[in-house]
Amino acid sequence: MRIALDAMGGDRAPSATVRGAVEAVRDLPEVQAVLVGRREAIEAELASCNAPEGRFEIVHAEQVIAMDESPVAALRAKPNSSIVTTAGLAAAGRVDAAVSAGNTGASVAAVHKMMRRLEGVIRSGIAVSLPTLRGQSILCDAGASVAARPEHLYQYAVMASLYAEYVVGLPEPKVALISVGHEEAKGNDLVKEAYPLLKADRELNFVGNLEGHDVYLGTADVFICDGFVGNVLLKLIEALGMGILGRMQQHLVSAAPELFKRIEPHWQAVADMQDYANHGGAPLLGINGIWIKCHGASGPLAIANGIKLAARFVENHVNDRIVARLGGAGSSSAGEVSET
Amino acid sequence: MRIALDAMGGDRAPSATVRGAVEAVRDLPEVQAVLVGRREAIEAELASCNAPEGRFEIVHAEQVIAMDESPVAALRAKPNSSIVTTAGLAAAGRVDAAVSAGNTGASVAAVHKMMRRLEGVIRSGIAVSLPTLRGQSILCDAGASVAARPEHLYQYAVMASLYAEYVVGLPEPKVALISVGHEEAKGNDLVKEAYPLLKADRELNFVGNLEGHDVYLGTADVFICDGFVGNVLLKLIEALGMGILGRMQQHLVSAAPELFKRIEPHWQAVADMQDYANHGGAPLLGINGIWIKCHGASGPLAIANGIKLAARFVENHVNDRIVARLGGAGSSSAGEVSET
Numbered sequence: 001m002r003i004a005l006d007a008m009g010g011d012r013a014p015s016a017t018v019r020g021a022v023e024a025v026r027d028l029p030e031v032q033a034v035l036v037g038r039r040e041a042i043e044a045e046l047a048s049c050n051a052p053e054g055r056f057e058i059v060h061a062e063q064v065i066a067m068d069e070s071p072v073a074a075l076r077a078k079p080n081s082s083i084v085t086t087a088g089l090a091a092a093g094r095v096d097a098a099v100s101a102g103n104t105g106a107s108v109a110a111v112h113k114m115m116r117r118l119e120g121v122i123r124s125g126i127a128v129s130l131p132t133l134r135g136q137s138i139l140c141d142a143g144a145s146v147a148a149r150p151e152h153l154y155q156y157a158v159m160a161s162l163y164a165e166y167v168v169g170l171p172e173p174k175v176a177l178i179s180v181g182h183e184e185a186k187g188n189d190l191v192k193e194a195y196p197l198l199k200a201d202r203e204l205n206f207v208g209n210l211e212g213h214d215v216y217l218g219t220a221d222v223f224i225c226d227g228f229v230g231n232v233l234l235k236l237i238e239a240l241g242m243g244i245l246g247r248m249q250q251h252l253v254s255a256a257p258e259l260f261k262r263i264e265p266h267w268q269a270v271a272d273m274q275d276y277a278n279h280g281g282a283p284l285l286g287i288n289g290i291w292i293k294c295h296g297a298s299g300p301l302a303i304a305n306g307i308k309l310a311a312r313f314v315e316n317h318v319n320d321r322i323v324a325r326l327g328g329a330g331s332s333s334a335g336e337v338s339e340t
Numbered sequence: 341m342r343i344a345l346d347a348m349g350g351d352r353a354p355s356a357t358v359r360g361a362v363e364a365v366r367d368l369p370e371v372q373a374v375l376v377g378r379r380e381a382i383e384a385e386l387a388s389c390n391a392p393e394g395r396f397e398i399v400h401a402e403q404v405i406a407m408d409e410s411p412v413a414a415l416r417a418k419p420n421s422s423i424v425t426t427a428g429l430a431a432a433g434r435v436d437a438a439v440s441a442g443n444t445g446a447s448v449a450a451v452h453k454m455m456r457r458l459e460g461v462i463r464s465g466i467a468v469s470l471p472t473l474r475g476q477s478i479l480c481d482a483g484a485s486v487a488a489r490p491e492h493l494y495q496y497a498v499m500a501s502l503y504a505e506y507v508v509g510l511p512e513p514k515v516a517l518i519s520v521g522h523e524e525a526k527g528n529d530l531v532k533e534a535y536p537l538l539k540a541d542r543e544l545n546f547v548g549n550l551e552g553h554d555v556y557l558g559t560a561d562v563f564i565c566d567g568f569v570g571n572v573l574l575k576l577i578e579a580l581g582m583g584i585l586g587r588m589q590q591h592l593v594s595a596a597p598e599l600f601k602r603i604e605p606h607w608q609a610v611a612d613m614q615d616y617a618n619h620g621g622a623p624l625l626g627i628n629g630i631w632i633k634c635h636g637a638s639g640p641l642a643i644a645n646g647i648k649l650a651a652r653f654v655e656n657h658v659n660d661r662i663v664a665r666l667g668g669a670g671s672s673s674a675g676e677v678s679e680t
Contacts, residue, residue: 070523105521133583143520146528180483180571181445188486188568212575216583228528229569231520235552236573240580243473243556248585248610255606259599266595270588 001031002057003310004095007045008037008064008082009102010298017101018045020303025055027304028311034095036061037082061085067296071105075113083107084114090289091115097290097310099281101298107291108144108284116288118319120326123152124286125227126293127160128234129168129279131241132218136279138164138173139215139223143231144284150193153177153224157198157206158325159285160222166316167283167309172205173221178229179209190226198224203325241274280305283313286322290314341370342397343650344435347377347385348404348422349442350638354378357441358385360643365395367644368651374435376401377422401425407636411445415453423447424454430629431455437630437650439621441638447631448484448624456628458659460666463492464626465567466633467500468574469508469619471581472558476619478504478513479555479563483571484624490533493517493564497538497546498665499625500562506656507623507649512545513561518569519549530566538564543665581614620645623653626662630654 007017014037021033032055035042039060046056063081065074075084083102087110090098100107108126117124125141140160141148148156157175164173177194179187184195186209198206210219215233225233249267252260260267279302281294290313294306313319347357354377361373372395375382379400386396403421405414415424423442427450430438440447448466457464465481480500481488488496497515504513517534519527524535526549538546550559555573565573589607592600600607619642621634630653634646653659 133587146520178572180486180568188566191568212572212577213579215572215576216579225572226528228520228531229572232518232552232555232565232569233572233576236555236576237552237580239553239556240577241584244581244584244614245588247473248588248607251610252603252606256603259603263592263596263599263603266592267588270591274584 001311001314002034002095003031003307004034004036004059004086004089004098005303005307006037006082006086006098006100006102007035007042008061009100009107010294011067011296012299013101014038014041014045016299017303018042019049019300020298021056021307022046022049022051023300023304024307025052028308031307031311032057033307034059034089036086036089037064038062059085059089065103065106067103069103069106071103071109074103074106075109084110087111087114087291090291096314097292099292099294099303099306099310101294101296101303101306104293104296107293111284111287111291115291117286118288118327119323120328121155121159121286121322123148123155124284125152125156125159126282127163127285128282130215130237131273132216134218136168137215137218137221137223138168139225139230139234140285141225141227141230142234142282143227146226146228148190148226150190150197153190153194153226154197154201155286155326157204157222157224158201159322160224161204162318162321162325163283163285164222166318166321167312170221174205174207175222175224176207176210176214176220178212178215178223178225180211182209182211184208245271245274280309283309288319290319341651341654342372342374342435343647344374344376344399344426344429344438345643345647346422346426346438346440346442347375347382348401349440349447350634351407351636352639353441354381354385356639357643358382359389359640360638361396361647362386362389362391363640363644364647365392368648371647371651372397373647374399374429376426376429377404378402399425399429405443405446407443409443409446411443411449414443414446415449424450427451427454427631430631436654437632439632439634439643439646439650441634441636441643441646444633444636447633451624451627451631455631457626458628458666459663460668461495461499461626461662463488463495464624465492465496465499466622467503467625468622470555470577471613472556474558476508477555477558477561477563478508479565479570479574480625481565481567481570482574482622483567486566486568488530488566490530490537493530493534493566494537494541495626495666497544497562497564498541499662500564501544502658502661502665503623503625504562506658506661507652510561514545514547515562515564516547516550516554516560518552518555518563518565520551522549522551524548585611585614620649623649628659630659
């Protein structure tokens, strides 16, 4: 299995990316890592961390798209960037999957531009893992596009449910629509029209509408919403989770520094659960290939988790399962660039 | 000044409501409290807490709408409920303002049905206070309706900005649209079309689009979104804020009980800031009258804060200010029932 990694993507690249790849291949004997980016920088990193021989291949890409660059302008100005080169490898089928912690907008736009959608899929969606009170849940769409139609929400539900079951390991995942009340008649037009589509599919374990608090409580395994709502929720959850703990920590450190020092190891265990940078990445579901987006702040562990997630995605034939469910509903069409 | 209180509304009514009213009138010498609900129960509570003489009037209402009743069915079945009676007093101008911690859906529906909108206002919106890293911000609409048009978002911005400045005490409030990126071209059609409307109004301190994390960081004083997004965000923030702290507390208590006991007073000070039940309530902006919705879990302090907020709303002529800004843009029309 060949997995490409955008070695220049993320706040801590190429150190965190290369080290993450080294960690991953140690645990995944079947994987060959294809590191994309500036050859010299990657070689130096590999040398500095005693990387095993014969497990890495480097594909040189001269340009790097910065984390804060405007996606559209960056793609135009940097055709030889590591993101575009990585997407090109995936689009050409030269790798089984690709992983990037780089500029989200640019990577989603590059993938949408270069890769086709799976047969029957009319809109791809980003599926993120959220830490919840019960463990973790999947949210889709986290912002691949902003203007969903009911049939898009239905497809997100099918794809995210298969992903949750076969990659994340949540058996018979409960799927819910995010709304403002539990009843079928509650919600905006989008949710009201999507509801019967999800309900009619007997292969989905659809539990109906759930509300904002359920996303934290983890009342369902898979939460479906349009990408505008999903993106706002995701960014809020990231900031709020870490922010509240940070505020409490600051207060305790200044009010009772000695006590906090003693309690700190216990504290850190819970804080780490809440930290998104420790999670393994988010696939763009529905494309004809596998693209895993890792958090921009990913360290080596998160990159390694992203690569392992990509490997499970390949091994468990998730895209074949998606086509088996959605193919025939429509024909494959060229990717559209839908930016957020 | 006469302020009506739905004495039967909320999880802890009538004890918390009556005690809250007693607290409020002690601090507000100009206020006469009109307690609406079961006369005997209210009299018993007043007697039990040494309420000052001559500051209370009771308006009997036999029926009580439970917190979990379906709003539409409850309003139909219980025309003599405390919520409907309170709304009737406000609609008839027999009180200057009304406060309820009761069933949100029922109270919003009752107000929409019985009270007209202010001249020029085409859609009312709920404005909630959110604790942020910098203090507090206002979010509008938190769920009065679910299908906003761009001109609704513009009106929410004008009304919530006046409310933030003249009631909450945030001078020259920065107003932002909630979106998925900062640029004017980012967002869904609703946000993109609302943007120029807010930008064109020189009296608004419009700072552009902000994202989900900004809602927690408190980057703006007023955040504007449609009621679907606002309701989902609000419920998530409530659950997540308390939930994360609760999880951490549980872990620390079980891992280091003695240490936690010693750190607990410091802990509680920060936890209280995050607790919505301590906040003062949320006005339904745009109606021809004043209706403050308190959290269902409100204790006496939160009820008292809600009554004080209502008094500031009256004193500072917020509705006159709204009409001065929006009146003439359209004519007042009969209220519509918009449920969420």
